[in-house]
Amino acid sequence: xxxxxxxxxxxxxxxxxxxxxxxxxxxxxxxxxxxxxxxxxxxxxxxxxxxxxxxxxxxxxxxxxxxxxxxxxxxxxxxxxxxxxxxxxxxxxxxxxxxxxxxxxxxxxxxxxxxxxxxxxxxxxxxxxxxxxxxxxxxxxxxxxxxxxxxxxxxxxxxxxxxxxxxxxxxxxxxxxxxxxxxxxxxxxxxxxxxxxxxxxxxxxxxxxxxxxxxxxxxxxxxxxxxxxxxxxxxxxxxxxxxxxxxxxxxxxxxxxxxxxxxxxxxxxxxxxxxxxxxxxxxxxxxxxxxxxxxxxxxxxx
Amino acid sequence: xxxxxxxxxxxxxxxxxxxxxxxxxxxxxxxxxxxxxxxxxxxxxxxxxxxxxxxxxxxxxxxxxxxxxxxxxxxxxxxxxxxxxxxxxxxxxxxxxxxxxxxxxxxxxxxxxxxxxxxxxxxxxxxxxxxxxxxxxxxxxxxxxxxxxxxx
Numbered sequence: 001x002x003x004x005x006x007x008x009x010x011x012x013x014x015x016x017x018x019x020x021x022x023x024x025x026x027x028x029x030x031x032x033x034x035x036x037x038x039x040x041x042x043x044x045x046x047x048x049x050x051x052x053x054x055x056x057x058x059x060x061x062x063x064x065x066x067x068x069x070x071x072x073x074x075x076x077x078x079x080x081x082x083x084x085x086x087x088x089x090x091x092x093x094x095x096x097x098x099x100x101x102x103x104x105x106x107x108x109x110x111x112x113x114x115x116x117x118x119x120x121x122x123x124x125x126x127x128x129x130x131x132x133x134x135x136x137x138x139x140x141x142x143x144x145x146x147x148x149x150x151x152x153x154x155x156x157x158x159x160x161x162x163x164x165x166x167x168x169x170x171x172x173x174x175x176x177x178x179x180x181x182x183x184x185x186x187x188x189x190x191x192x193x194x195x196x197x198x199x200x201x202x203x204x205x206x207x208x209x210x211x212x213x214x215x216x217x218x219x220x221x222x223x224x225x226x227x228x229x230x231x232x233x234x235x236x237x238x239x240x241x242x243x244x245x246x247x248x249x250x251x252x253x254x255x256x257x258x259x260x261x262x263x264x265x266x267x268x269x270x271x272x273x274x275x276x277x278x279x280x281x282x283x284x285x286x287x288x289x290x291x292x293x294x295x296x297x298x299x300x301x302x
Numbered sequence: 303x304x305x306x307x308x309x310x311x312x313x314x315x316x317x318x319x320x321x322x323x324x325x326x327x328x329x330x331x332x333x334x335x336x337x338x339x340x341x342x343x344x345x346x347x348x349x350x351x352x353x354x355x356x357x358x359x360x361x362x363x364x365x366x367x368x369x370x371x372x373x374x375x376x377x378x379x380x381x382x383x384x385x386x387x388x389x390x391x392x393x394x395x396x397x398x399x400x401x402x403x404x405x406x407x408x409x410x411x412x413x414x415x416x417x418x419x420x421x422x423x424x425x426x427x428x429x430x431x432x433x434x435x436x437x438x439x440x441x442x443x444x445x446x447x448x449x450x451x452x453x454x
């Protein structure tokens with residue numbers, strides 16, 4: 001494994017070994033144990049677009065393993081504005097570090113970077129394209145919370161049209177024989193180019209209540225105001241897809257709610273303290289998953 | 303062929319593109335920009351053929367197609383056959399094939415794709431299916447079918 005541009009770069013066996021390792025690394029991720037697995041290694045975090053969560057969890061992961069980070073959080077501080085190409089910037093940064101995390105507003109940026117870089121490129125999100133480490137941490141969260149990945153029933157709720165996290169996650173879960181339920185207003189339905197690729201069972205729904213009791217996992221995404229030309233339409237749709245504790249009376253006791261965060265008000269705060277709420281643990285899980293990935297990419301082979 | 307010969311004279315030197323998908327001949331002319339050159343071009347539309355029911359044929363005098371043109375032709379009409387004509391005789395027959403990766407000749411329709419926004423990056427597409435032609439941008443993953451392909 002050299003670069004991680006898309007979740008498709010990782011086969012099921014590799015995914016399972018990463019998730020297993022992430023689980024072993026939990027005490028180090030929490031700061032309960034110390035580690036110097038990546039001592040002397042340097043990770044570049046190149047963020048041509050702001051993303052606090054992804055950047056900070058990569059930096060935390062690297063430092064928890066005894067490595068260090070260089071990089072930038074905002075392209076205005078770089079030669080980008082002087083007209084430097086991405087390829088040139090990556091060649092330069094690759095010379096300064098052992099691996100590069102790249103976040104970029106254009107689709108395909110990480111693929112291009114992987115073609116010119118001497119060191120592993122990790123895609124930290126490219127435009128509306130891929131964000132494989134988000135998918136990994138989503139898978140890890142499901143596995144940790146439910147105990148397995150195979151043969152689950154997973155609902156995806158909200159903006160399924162524009163949400164890249166639900167696209168990649170659907171395709172990844174499909175490889176583990178998951179039954180998928182897509183719940184959204186018609187205007188924000190899962191695009192055909194995603195469903196066309198699914199080999200397993202899936203169905204679309206406009207209403208959560210009817211199917212909630214079947215689900216093992218409910219993955220909620222934010223419905224963005226800017227997708228609606230009419231504010232009233234937005235309020236109506238957002239209201240219809242809001243989760244509150246009353247709604248969860250029908251849910252399986254072990255059902256877990258995930259959300260990539262930040263949330264606005266699609267999940268009522270009265271759910272936060274219930275056993276169903278897994279979204280804050282999910283956000284933390286970015287650290288052990290990225291630790292496992294960094295270790296596999298640049299750690300010394302035993 | 304004899305019937306066709308009556309309609310259009312044989313050429314002495316050049317290229318005959320045979321077995322073009324019927325109705326596609328004009329598109330081939332435009333996209334290969336054949337009519338932009340100063341040689342004589344003949345286009346036959348809906349010619350009766352033994353193998354296919356109908357076909358288009360293009361005859362280009364004094365010019366042989368280069369690799370890039372043949373690659374474009376393959377995307378436009380995968381079953382076409384390129385005959386190189388020298389001194390009225392067929393000097394070479396090329397069955398054309400779409401390569402597994404198609405670079406530089408097709409434009410990615412995604413305006414936000416890195417290949418449309420970086421200097422010195424050429425487009426690159428992976429061939430997914432030959433039968434119902436489908437290609438996929440190796441950068442952004444956007445898929446295109448036959449009728450949505452834009453040539454550079």
